[in-house]
Amino acid sequence: MKQSRWICIALGLAIFYVSFLSVDAVRWMALAQMSSLAHISDKSRCENLSGLVKRQRRICRRNVELMDSVRVGALMAIDECQAQFKYRRWNCSTENNLKLFGNVILKQGTREAAFVHSISAAGVAHAVTQACSSGQLQRCGCDRTVRGQDQDGFEWSGCSDNIAYGIAFSKAFVDAREWGKKRRHKPRSVMNIHNNEAG
Numbered sequence: 001m002k003q004s005r006w007i008c009i010a011l012g013l014a015i016f017y018v019s020f021l022s023v024d025a026v027r028w029m030a031l032a033q034m035s036s037l038a039h040i041s042d043k044s045r046c047e048n049l050s051g052l053v054k055r056q057r058r059i060c061r062r063n064v065e066l067m068d069s070v071r072v073g074a075l076m077a078i079d080e081c082q083a084q085f086k087y088r089r090w091n092c093s094t095e096n097n098l099k100l101f102g103n104v105i106l107k108q109g110t111r112e113a114a115f116v117h118s119i120s121a122a123g124v125a126h127a128v129t130q131a132c133s134s135g136q137l138q139r140c141g142c143d144r145t146v147r148g149q150d151q152d153g154f155e156w157s158g159c160s161d162n163i164a165y166g167i168a169f170s171k172a173f174v175d176a177r178e179w180g181k182k183r184r185h186k187p188r189s190v191m192n193i194h195n196n197e198a199g
């Protein structure tokens with residue numbers, strides 16, 4: 001009898017822990033609630049940004065100029081999520097601008113949670129890519145590998161979007177929470193990484 005009680009308690013704690021991991025995974029999106037991160041020029045300010053884990057803070061310190069693009073990407077993800085789920089019961093609403101999407105949906109491995117992970121990764125990749133191409137960032141610029149002439153004689157020599165840089169940064173930043181020593185091989189973390197990559 002006592003053994004089954006302990007098994008139930010352990011199972012309950014495991015379920016709570018796994019549920020907490022998913023909500024925890026998108027806390028960085030709280031950056032969307034800030035008016036701007038363009039003013040962050042001091043690396044030490046990364047320590048005060050809410051929702052970031054240690055690895056994301058390290059990425060922030062190394063890439064301070066990209067953090068406003070992360071904020072813009074989070075905003076884009078929220079807007080797109082709300083547009084896609086506009087007529088659904090769960091519509092990506094934010095609770096009084098305090099909790100993004102509410103904890104109920106993200107605590108479970110639902111298709112909505114999968115969508116939030118993928119759209120947030122896509123939002124960051126897109127915003128960083130756009131900032132690169134528009135010359136807002138010093139670390140990256142245009143993708144100059146796209147060159148040549150098409151069948152009709154049009155010769156491309158302009159500034160292509162540096163998609164590879166945007167995707168690489170998004171992957172590093174968004175997946176950072178999932179790569180902790182304790183989480184790396186957890187099924188929920190593997191699923192979240194997969195969903196981020198889908199974005």
